[in-house]
Amino acid sequence: MTYCVGMMLDRGLVLMSDTRTNSGVDNISVFRKMFHWTVPGERVIAVMTAGNLATTQAVISKLEERTKAPEDREPSILKCTTMFQVANHIGELLRETIEERQLSNGQSGGPRFTASIIVAGQIAGMEPRLFLIYPEGNFIEASEDTPFFQIGETKYGRPIIIRGYDRTMSFEDGIKLLMVSFDSTLAANLSVGMPLDVLVLERDNFEPLHQRRILASDPYFQEISTNWSEALRAAFHSLPDYSFNQDEEAG
Amino acid sequence: MTYCVGMMLDRGLVLMSDTRTNSGVDNISVFRKMFHWTVPGERVIAVMTAGNLATTQAVISKLEERTKAPEDREPSILKCTTMFQVANHIGELLRETIEERQLSNGQSGGPRFTASIIVAGQIAGMEPRLFLIYPEGNFIEASEDTPFFQIGETKYGRPIIIRGYDRTMSFEDGIKLLMVSFDSTLAANLSVGMPLDVLVLERDNFEPLHQRRILASDPYFQEISTNWSEALRAAFHSLPDYSFNQDEEAG
Numbered sequence: 001m002t003y004c005v006g007m008m009l010d011r012g013l014v015l016m017s018d019t020r021t022n023s024g025v026d027n028i029s030v031f032r033k034m035f036h037w038t039v040p041g042e043r044v045i046a047v048m049t050a051g052n053l054a055t056t057q058a059v060i061s062k063l064e065e066r067t068k069a070p071e072d073r074e075p076s077i078l079k080c081t082t083m084f085q086v087a088n089h090i091g092e093l094l095r096e097t098i099e100e101r102q103l104s105n106g107q108s109g110g111p112r113f114t115a116s117i118i119v120a121g122q123i124a125g126m127e128p129r130l131f132l133i134y135p136e137g138n139f140i141e142a143s144e145d146t147p148f149f150q151i152g153e154t155k156y157g158r159p160i161i162i163r164g165y166d167r168t169m170s171f172e173d174g175i176k177l178l179m180v181s182f183d184s185t186l187a188a189n190l191s192v193g194m195p196l197d198v199l200v201l202e203r204d205n206f207e208p209l210h211q212r213r214i215l216a217s218d219p220y221f222q223e224i225s226t227n228w229s230e231a232l233r234a235a236f237h238s239l240p241d242y243s244f245n246q247d248e249e250a251g
Numbered sequence: 252m253t254y255c256v257g258m259m260l261d262r263g264l265v266l267m268s269d270t271r272t273n274s275g276v277d278n279i280s281v282f283r284k285m286f287h288w289t290v291p292g293e294r295v296i297a298v299m300t301a302g303n304l305a306t307t308q309a310v311i312s313k314l315e316e317r318t319k320a321p322e323d324r325e326p327s328i329l330k331c332t333t334m335f336q337v338a339n340h341i342g343e344l345l346r347e348t349i350e351e352r353q354l355s356n357g358q359s360g361g362p363r364f365t366a367s368i369i370v371a372g373q374i375a376g377m378e379p380r381l382f383l384i385y386p387e388g389n390f391i392e393a394s395e396d397t398p399f400f401q402i403g404e405t406k407y408g409r410p411i412i413i414r415g416y417d418r419t420m421s422f423e424d425g426i427k428l429l430m431v432s433f434d435s436t437l438a439a440n441l442s443v444g445m446p447l448d449v450l451v452l453e454r455d456n457f458e459p460l461h462q463r464r465i466l467a468s469d470p471y472f473q474e475i476s477t478n479w480s481e482a483l484r485a486a487f488h489s490l491p492d493y494s495f496n497q498d499e500e501a502g
Binding site: 155156158159160162163164171172173175176177179180184187188209210212218219220223224227228229231232233234235236238239240241242243244246 | 406407409410411413414415422423424426427428430431435438439451460461463469470471474475478479480482483484485486487489490491492493494495497
């Protein structure tokens with residue numbers, strides 16, 4: 001499995017991904033799932049991947065190749081004129097890559113080679129945008145109503161993002177929120193693992209404001225993890241007590 | 252889907268279940284998923300079900316029929332001498348019921364008719380016990396290391412139980428904890444729905460200490476739901492702040 005979250009704030013975009021890949025529980029490795037490309041002053045595009053590793057690596061390699069010589073190799077995400085076109089291009093690349101693999105393995109390929117991708121970024125003169133791309137190549141865009149996307153093991157870490165998210169929050173609070181969400185997920189699903197990658201894309205700043213790899217030994221992450229357990233227990237005890245005689249008391 | 256939790260405390264057992272069943276999103280109904288049988292002073296047995304409704308209703312009906320005339324219709328859960336035998340019997344009944352349905356629908360029946368069951372209870376002279384029964388009829392028992400079982404939509408509500416659980420907690424705190432867990436699940440999965448059923452089985456008290464149906468309009472549940480959002484946000488803000496310059500500060 002995998003866990004990646006892309007979150008849109010007023011100030012820009014915050015992305016976090018884990019790095020574990022596994023084929024069974026006895027074959028685990030660390031692979032980067034977060035990538036970005038920049039044209040200083042003009043555009044920044046970040047991608048996070050979940051799903052079949054051969055598929056996602058092939059997509060990233062193709063994106064990478066085309067950005068190395070964007071003049072010769074069309075289309076390149078460095079030449080697309082809008083983020084919508086970028087998402088469209090990556091969606092096509094994803095769909096083609098999955099389809100090729102499935103065709104060469106016969107119908108039995110089924111859903112084995114699928115993957116999903118989160119795309120985030122901004123091109124000068126336009127708004128920062130955030131997309132979730134499906135294996136079929138189509139995609140949806142984040143909005144005020146749904147300002148974040150998750151891929152991979154999304155459930156354990158979702159309730160805290162729903163409650164804690166506020167579009168006006170600082171990047172630091174955004175990272176803290178995602179760390180809490182990742183901490184809950186790491187505790188529950190062995191196929192999500194440290195280290196984590198973090199990337200912050202500030203609005204109208206066309207290179208990453210902050211990027212970092214958070215190791216399991218990271219003192220801040222450990223502090224969050226420990227304190228969150230205590231804070232949750234305190235929050236729980238701050239709630240009004242249940243009584244077996246609710247009805248009489250309510251009356 | 253469904254969400255049911257059975258939790259073992261020092262004082263006894265706390266059970267909670269939702270009541271929504273659905274076949275698609277446009278066909279939802281309320282069905283009880285929690286049942287119990289008592290022989291005053293001698294035994295109390297409770298069951299919660301998740302999965303195919305026709306399967307679980309058939310299992311419950313068969314259990315019910317046999318308890319109506321336990322002398323004539325063997326085996327009855329009211330005559331089994333241990334909770335292990337009770338779990339074994341219910342497991343067999345579940346496996347047979349699923350198998351019959353799959354056979355009469357050909358191999359294509361596949362996993363369509365499956366269900367899982369949580370069994371909780373106590374027989375005089377023995378300890379309270381809690382089991383999780385799989386569609387195959389086999390089962391596992393709760394222990395100090397794994398003192399609660401969930402069936403149905405288990406992920407959203409799991410992190411808070413893991414953090415909040417304490418085997419010495421009161422029944423009231425146990426119910427409060429499960430309400431928080433259900434609240435997170437209800438907010439995330441439409442196929443889990445109010446009202447909720449609650450049952451408390453006190454150790455060595457062979458009839459339910461407390462049972463109640465919690466409606467969506469229940470003032471205590473609404474209070475928990477509202478306050479939990481606020482308490483979570485406060486807990487989140489009580490955590491140390493992230494800084495872009497972790498490394499220097501840590502140094």
